[in-house]
Amino acid sequence: MSKAYTWSELQHHNKTEDLFIVVRGSVYDVTKFQHEHPGGPEFLLDQGGGDVTELFEDAGHSEEARSILKKLKIGVVEGKVRHRDSVFGSSRLSVRNSCRPITHRKHHPEKILAV
Ligand code: HEM
Incomplete structure (x- = not known):
């Protein structure tokens, strides 16, 4: 073991x-x-x-x-x-999370056209 x-x-x-x-x-x-x-x-x-x-x-x-x-x-x-990959992994995750508003806009194309 x-x-x-x-x-x-x-x-x-x-x-x-x-x-x-x-x-x-x-x-x-x-x-x-x-x-x-x-x-x-x-x-x-x-x-x-x-x-x-x-x-x-x-x-x-x-x-x-x-x-x-x-x-x-x-x-x-x-x-x-404790490996750097795991640190990069989690920061990538937070970048992904910060992209949420863009995803949101895609669902409402009419709002973008209205601007
Ligand atoms: C227990 C861990 C390790 C083992 C079993 C190991 C094994 C070997 C072996 C067998 C070679 C000959 C080339 C090959 O077959 O790839 C080699 C070369 C080398 N190793 Fe490691 N290694 C270990 C850890 C490390 C670490 C932590 C470093 C840090 C940078 C390192 C740096 C190198 C370098 C620079 C060479 C090239 C030497 C030359 O061609 O002049 N090794 N290693």
């Missing part, structure tokens, strides 16, 4: 000898892998205890990298995932 970690618990796992990272809500122990990482250990150490989803995707990792990742999984993040 996978363990659920809180963000406050995760922030302590940010050292070379005890290093966790988060990708898409899952927690990975990269303590050993950091020294085998072709991109170098510093990328992982810099982000210790944090969400690297975006960095991982932006680096254009291969299928092999993804299968290594799978093997390093030790748990999940408890509660909401």
Whole structure:
């Protein structure tokens, strides 16, 4: 069974000898892998205890990298995932909501003609 970690618990796992990272809500122990990482250990150490989803995707990792990742999984993040996508998602939603008056006008074309 996978363990659920809180963000406050995760922030302590940010050292070379005890290093966790988060990708898409899952927690990975990269303590050993950091020294085998072709991109170098510093990328992982810099982000210790944090969400690297975006960095991982932006680096254009291969299928092999993804299968290594799978093997390093030790748990999940408890509660909401802190990922920028979710912030963009909610702001898009509010933009959509602010468009309501336009939708409303479409239903009353005669009012637009009258202006
Ligand atoms: C546990 C998470 C990670 C795994 C398993 C992983 C695995 C790998 C692997 C296998 C490669 C070789 C190329 C490939 O097969 O895609 C690679 C390259 C690379 N990784 Fe990661 N990586 C991880 C996290 C990260 C993070 C968080 C960054 C931050 C930006 C990063 C940056 C890079 C870069 C820049 C390269 C290219 C190195 C080069 O070609 O010189 N990686 N990674």
